[in-house]
């Protein structure tokens with residue numbers, strides 16, 4: 001472990017090459033499949049270990065533990081973790097505050113080098129990280145690979161973005177003056193991620209914070225602390241000084257809420273449900289005794305995402321896109337399609353074809369790369385099954401409709417399609433976060449757009465149509481943060497599709513985009529009358 005400001009990673013060779021997305025792995029290639037199987041064997045042998053909480057340079061054990069289990073086999077323990085409570089808030093924030101005093105004085109090149117080194121290490125250990133996700137949250141190989149590729153993308157992208165931000169210029173230089181704009185760090189961040197992109201979102205928010213000079217208390221989700229622990233090890237290996245990121249698994253409602261409320265917390269980077277996001281918003285808004293700033297919150301929350309299928313759509317593409325976006329990773333993506341809004345002229349044929357396509361989806365063991373694995377935990381399973389029962393009353397069951405018992409003893413649910421759902425029905429409005437798709441009939445394209453916009457959310461959406469006029473109407477009127485035409489509404493790529501939602505889907509922070517790091521900094525303008533002091537060397 002490195003001590004304060006001993007940054008031991010190699011220095012950056014500048015300029016960095018232009019950013020390129022990490023390629024996704026083709027598992028039909030025999031060598032890739034072999035590598036993945038070998039990684040699964042390696043990780044399987046490491047399951048069940050206990051991990052320390054790390055605050056500053058201290059390794060901490062708590063009496064209470066968090067057990068992370070494999071959702072495909074709930075009796076299999078992935079790892080045992082310490083559980084931070086309210087009593088750990090003070091120490092964690094103090095460690096991050098102390099580290100901030102020196103970390104904020106590092107150069108942007110040093111910080112970008114750290115994050116770039118993280119990308120290099122992760123690239124070497126891609127299969128291993130994917131294997132951890134297969135065991136801990138039930139991703140199949142393809143989904144797990146996409147998650148680690150996105151993590152590498154965030155690292156590479158934010159390293160470059162931090163360097164770019166450091167070159168910012170004021171739009172005007174007054175004659176006789178040196179006018180400069182500096183993006184300086186904010187302070188201590190509470191980073192609170194969800195379990196569903198257990199690597200990419202957790203690591204993305206953390207790296208955005210540290211590359212801009214902030215320090216972090218990282219509280220991973222109860223359901224995915226192992227992946228966060230592995231990522232934390234990579235930060236250490238890359239030369240991160242103690243206290244820059246503090247690894248603190250713990251309860252959201254006690255430790256998480258305590259972090260948000262602490263007067264020395266400068267900002268909160270959160271991704272998760274609407275309910276928790278709004279609670280954080282409220283808590284962070286209340287000024288605490290001794291607090292010197294208005295806390296900033298970056299809140300990315302839930303979705304109820306629609307794909308519109310117009311009467312002139314390429315039906316094969318639409319059926320495929322809807323099936324993939326609704327059932328990829330068991331529908332547990334904030335971007336997942338949970339509503340297909342279909343023009344009445346093609347409704348019946350679309351539903352028939354979708355039914356045939358969904359019938360081909362296999363449910364089972366994620367280690368064997370089945371199309372659909374388990375949902376994340378028992379509570380999620382119960383809630384999703386309840387929604388399915390509500391849906392059966394609200395519409396016509398087309399496929400699925402219950403647990404997938406034949407898949408094993410884990411939390412497996414059949415891919416479920418319910419048609420003839422009214423636009424304001426509960427399963428058309430509430431985030432289910434599971435493999436449940438509502439199909440809704442629209443009178444025409446205008447009606448479809450009105451239905452698509454009728455929820456409180458505004459995260460992703462897609463339109464399948466061959467009409468330029470329809471697409472242009474959707475471009476202006478479909479009110480979501482991430483809109484796609486003639487492709488599915490999941491699978492945002494760093495750099496190409498900056499990600500974040502409108503309305504109750506969050507603060508639209510646009511992760512993976514050119515504006516993201518601004519949220520982790522504050523701009524300082526410095527104007528100097530030239531001539532009185534020697535000129536700046538750089």
Ligand code: NAD
Nearest residue numbers: 193194195221252253256257272273276300301302303334
């Ligand atoms: P969640 O809101 O239950 O938990 C998210 C995190 O908040 C966890 O680390 C949890 O421990 C913590 N937490 C819980 N209560 C807290 C409190 N009172 N104070 C502080 N922290 C607290 O969400 P989840 O089940 O982990 O993730 C699924 C949700 O995340 C879905 O709603 C999904 O749509 C959303 N999500 C959104 C995006 C996006 O970019 N908009 C991306 C992924 C997931």
